[in-house]
Amino acid sequence: MHLMYFTEQPMSAYDAKAGLDFGATALMFSNKHFDPAAGSRLYNEYIEHYTLAEQVGFDGIMLNEHHNAPFCMQAKCNIFASILAAITQRVKIVLLGNPLPLAEDPLRLAEELAMIDMISKGRLVSGFVRGGGQEQLATGMNPAYNRERFEEAHELVVKAWTQEGPFRFEGSHYHHRVVNPWAVPLQKPHPRVWIPGVLSKETIIWAAQKGYPYIALSTEIEATKRIWETYDKVAQEHGHQGGPEFRGYLQRCHVAETEEKAMENARQFMWMQGEFTGLAHPVWSSPSGYFSPSYRTAFVEYAVGRRSNPRGAAFEDQIENQQIIAGTPKTVIPKIRRLLEETRPSIMGFWANDGFVSHADTRNCIRLMGEEVLPAVREIGKKLGLDSPFEANAPVSWAFPQPAAPLGA
Amino acid sequence: MADQNWTSETVPLPSGPLHVARSASGTPLLLLHHDIGSLDRLPFYDALAQRFTVIRPSHPGYDKSERPAWMRSVRDIAIVYQALMAEFGLRDVTLVGLGFGGWIAAEMATMAPRGFSRLVLVGAMGIKPEHGEIADQALLSYIDYVRLGFSDQAVFDRLYGADTPTPQLEQWDLNREMTFRIAWKPYMFNPTLPHLLGAVQSSALVVWGRKDRVVPLECGERYVKALPNARLEVIDDAGHFVEMEQPEPLARLIGGF
Numbered sequence: 001m002h003l004m005y006f007t008e009q010p011m012s013a014y015d016a017k018a019g020l021d022f023g024a025t026a027l028m029f030s031n032k033h034f035d036p037a038a039g040s041r042l043y044n045e046y047i048e049h050y051t052l053a054e055q056v057g058f059d060g061i062m063l064n065e066h067h068n069a070p071f072c073m074q075a076k077c078n079i080f081a082s083i084l085a086a087i088t089q090r091v092k093i094v095l096l097g098n099p100l101p102l103a104e105d106p107l108r109l110a111e112e113l114a115m116i117d118m119i120s121k122g123r124l125v126s127g128f129v130r131g132g133g134q135e136q137l138a139t140g141m142n143p144a145y146n147r148e149r150f151e152e153a154h155e156l157v158v159k160a161w162t163q164e165g166p167f168r169f170e171g172s173h174y175h176h177r178v179v180n181p182w183a184v185p186l187q188k189p190h191p192r193v194w195i196p197g198v199l200s201k202e203t204i205i206w207a208a209q210k211g212y213p214y215i216a217l218s219t220e221i222e223a224t225k226r227i228w229e230t231y232d233k234v235a236q237e238h239g240h241q242g243g244p245e246f247r248g249y250l251q252r253c254h255v256a257e258t259e260e261k262a263m264e265n266a267r268q269f270m271w272m273q274g275e276f277t278g279l280a281h282p283v284w285s286s287p288s289g290y291f292s293p294s295y296r297t298a299f300v301e302y303a304v305g306r307r308s309n310p311r312g313a314a315f316e317d318q319i320e321n322q323q324i325i326a327g328t329p330k331t332v333i334p335k336i337r338r339l340l341e342e343t344r345p346s347i348m349g350f351w352a353n354d355g356f357v358s359h360a361d362t363r364n365c366i367r368l369m370g371e372e373v374l375p376a377v378r379e380i381g382k383k384l385g386l387d388s389p390f391e392a393n394a395p396v397s398w399a400f401p402q403p404a405a406p407l408g409a
Numbered sequence: 410m411a412d413q414n415w416t417s418e419t420v421p422l423p424s425g426p427l428h429v430a431r432s433a434s435g436t437p438l439l440l441l442h443h444d445i446g447s448l449d450r451l452p453f454y455d456a457l458a459q460r461f462t463v464i465r466p467s468h469p470g471y472d473k474s475e476r477p478a479w480m481r482s483v484r485d486i487a488i489v490y491q492a493l494m495a496e497f498g499l500r501d502v503t504l505v506g507l508g509f510g511g512w513i514a515a516e517m518a519t520m521a522p523r524g525f526s527r528l529v530l531v532g533a534m535g536i537k538p539e540h541g542e543i544a545d546q547a548l549l550s551y552i553d554y555v556r557l558g559f560s561d562q563a564v565f566d567r568l569y570g571a572d573t574p575t576p577q578l579e580q581w582d583l584n585r586e587m588t589f590r591i592a593w594k595p596y597m598f599n600p601t602l603p604h605l606l607g608a609v610q611s612s613a614l615v616v617w618g619r620k621d622r623v624v625p626l627e628c629g630e631r632y633v634k635a636l637p638n639a640r641l642e643v644i645d646d647a648g649h650f651v652e653m654e655q656p657e658p659l660a661r662l663i664g665g666f
Contacts, residue, residue, distance in 0.1 A: 027548075028548065137547055137548070140594060142589055142590070142593040142594065143547075143589060144586050144587075144589040144590045144593070145590070282550070283547075283548065283549060283550045284547075284548065287547055287589070288547075288582050288583075288585040288586040288589055289585075289586040289589050289590070296579055296582060296583075297575060297579060299582075300551060300575065300578040300579050300581075300582050301575055301578070303550045303551060303578075304550050304551060304552050304573075304578060305550075306575070
């Protein structure tokens, strides 16, 4: 198994009442509520947490980015990836990921990622995402071309990584008459690409067509199973076999010394989901053209307040269906076992802390995970045959059917 | 009333099929609808039809016209409509554009400076306001955006229903997506348009609802300044959707101009 630590890097130090009064904490919620002094402190705490996660035995650190929202302080995951490339020794740096459609210049992205891969000595896993709905608006990107830009930018990045330059790339959205970046990745054929997602069937199908592992982001167990049904079916249609090495899962999981403490801190997962501050704005999160056409009816009704968020559920429901796991190591391990048995992922991200969970509680959670939870999960994974892409020597993709390895290794 | 005289057809233009409704008789009037699309029937259309052969296409990608995936700009639509006029053999056309359709009409006029007998722009987008802003529908729900265009919400309720049915919302979403595809950046204006309007020789009438909260009245003033033969008419009790709030006065203005 490949076990990763993850946090959204919440910017929790703002006036929650202001968010409640405004009714949303995204996009148009004024950045006057951002406190750079608290931001500076929190960024450095997060670096400490990542360092600790490596020390206690996590295999990877998962990073992401969001824009114009307090739930995630990373405006550019490549910045933290660069830092981790230099200050960590062993962990994979797993970006889930860079929002490709937001890139005006994917070639620049290819260069940045190549630098991170070289500095980290080949520890980069370069996931790609479409970016959230509101992020299209935060960056002025056209939501109607989100998926086209995603696919085209991906094509350009992989070409820039794998084809000798100079060459010319002229697509619908990206036009480069000279592609010849001198920074290319250390890993060959190219760094692994994992694709996270939550709702869009199109993304699952795309990942399966490419042969990239798909990382289900905290979906409930039955929905996760349906994701793998889709993935495996598409892989099969392309003459390939799905399986654990193509399956990842991000689990909200907070561990503490007592059940009460764990449950109290786990409630903070709802902070990010907007229960405390009304984070999700139905219109901004779902601009026209961004969401899957098959969900059009649901999203237009959500946008005018006619139905609840297709993405959301109550805390108690999420505890019940295990989208959130919280407890002592002893009580969370059986729940993780159930998840592994039922959905068989080999890549597990543990989203361990969110919202206002204190620095001390966060450190404690990471330590308990490392000392007690991860060894047990590895054992379960071994028994269930859940080999990660690294353990299985899985190919980078159908197009590049070799495992990724640093040049000269 | 000209009720029974409306017909509709799908015109197979080389650029793609286009749905067009038309009334029976009179001199030709090409009517271009808003970014939100249009209801099938409006009193305004019937009022115009008493005097004109009203040709009322659904923009490519809006309402009943299928989406041309290749289309990238409002000018592309303007060119498609030049093709439509050629296909129908139209001459001495009165060109009327409502809101977003006004922008298309203005682009068409710059392409054919002597091509139209008369040009009518109603609350037209297309020019960047100097002081205010064109309302950003990306930040507003489907209903809130359309309501913003009415000064009298009772008119919205009467036409769309106080509790607008979901199929209408879905159509608004499809239309909005098409608007994003062709008018996302810059949003709802073309910086080169003001420089080209000076060559338009047609006489032009620029009409604005005084309570337009979608496109500021100053844009109307800028149109009048940029067009050589233009005058401005401001209608007091109307927002952006002048044709829905004040159909008779607007039809009279167009007929008597």
